[in-house]
Each structure stands twice: as C-alpha cells, then as structure tokens.
Amino acid sequence: MTTALLILHFCVTIALIGTVLIQRSEGGGLGIGSSQGMGAFMSGRGTANLLTRTTAVLAGLFMLLSLILAVLNRGAVSGDGHDILAQPPAATTSAPAVAPSAPPAPVQPAPQAAEPAKP
Numbered sequence: 001m002t003t004a005l006l007i008l009h010f011c012v013t014i015a016l017i018g019t020v021l022i023q024r025s026e027g028g029g030l031g032i033g034s035s036q037g038m039g040a041f042m043s044g045r046g047t048a049n050l051l052t053r054t055t056a057v058l059a060g061l062f063m064l065l066s067l068i069l070a071v072l073n074r075g076a077v078s079g080d081g082h083d084i085l086a087q088p089p090a091a092t093t094s095a096p097a098v099a100p101s102a103p104p105a106p107v108q109p110a111p112q113a114a115e116p117a118k119p
Contacts, residue, residue: 002072009065016058023051 002069005065005069005072009062009069012058012061012065016055016062019051019055019058023055024048
C-alpha cells in the first residue's frame with residue numbers, strides 16, 4: 001500500500017510542478033495565462049481560474065498524501081531499530097594518511113680553497 005501511495009504522491013508532485021510552471025507570473029514567465037496559449041477554448045481569465053483551482057487541488061492532495069505517508073511510516077523500524085544519533089561513530093579501518101615528505105634541502109656549492117699567493 002505504501003508503494004502505491006508513493007507512486008501516487010510522485011504523480012501528484014510532477015503534476016503540481018507542471019501546473020505551477022505554466023501559470024503566468026508577474027514577469028510573464030513560462031505561463032500560458034493569455035488566450036493565445038489555449039486558443040479559442042478559454043479566455044485568459046478562465047485559464048487563470050482553471051490553473052489556480054488545479055494548483056489548489058493538487059497542493060491539497062500533496063499535503064494529504066504527505067501526512068498519510070508520514071502516519072503510515074511513523075512506527076516503521078529501519079535497519080537494526082536503533083537511533084543513529086544515539087550510536088557512537090563507527091571506527092574507520094582505513095589506512096592512516098601518509099604525510100608528504102619534506103623537499104630535499106638545497107645543495108650549497110662547496111667553498112673553493114684560496115690559492116696560495118705566488119712569490
């Protein structure tokens with residue numbers, strides 16, 4: 001039953017996103033808010049009313065399905081049944097990080113011996 005509700009919730013979510021995106025915004029947006037987008041089917045005002053009502057119905061369905069799914073999964077136990085925040089962090093078994101070696105010291109030229117003065 002939960003799977004069927006999740007699929008229905010997904011479909012309602014996609015429909016709600018699509019309905020919101022086709023509405024005309026203040027700046028024009030992606031909307032079909034004028035009669036040009038719907039042809040002679042509806043007037044601009046009728047289209048706006050239809051999209052507003054559709055958005056309201058889909059939003060109500062979205063909220064209702066969200067609450068139903070939350071109530072159904074309230075008693076569900078995931079994993080081994082323990083709270084992940086109550087457990088200490090697991091020790092990692094990965095190899096320790098190797099520190100990069102220091103660059104070799106610059107080679108100093110050997111001092112040259114002074115030649116003895118010629119008499």
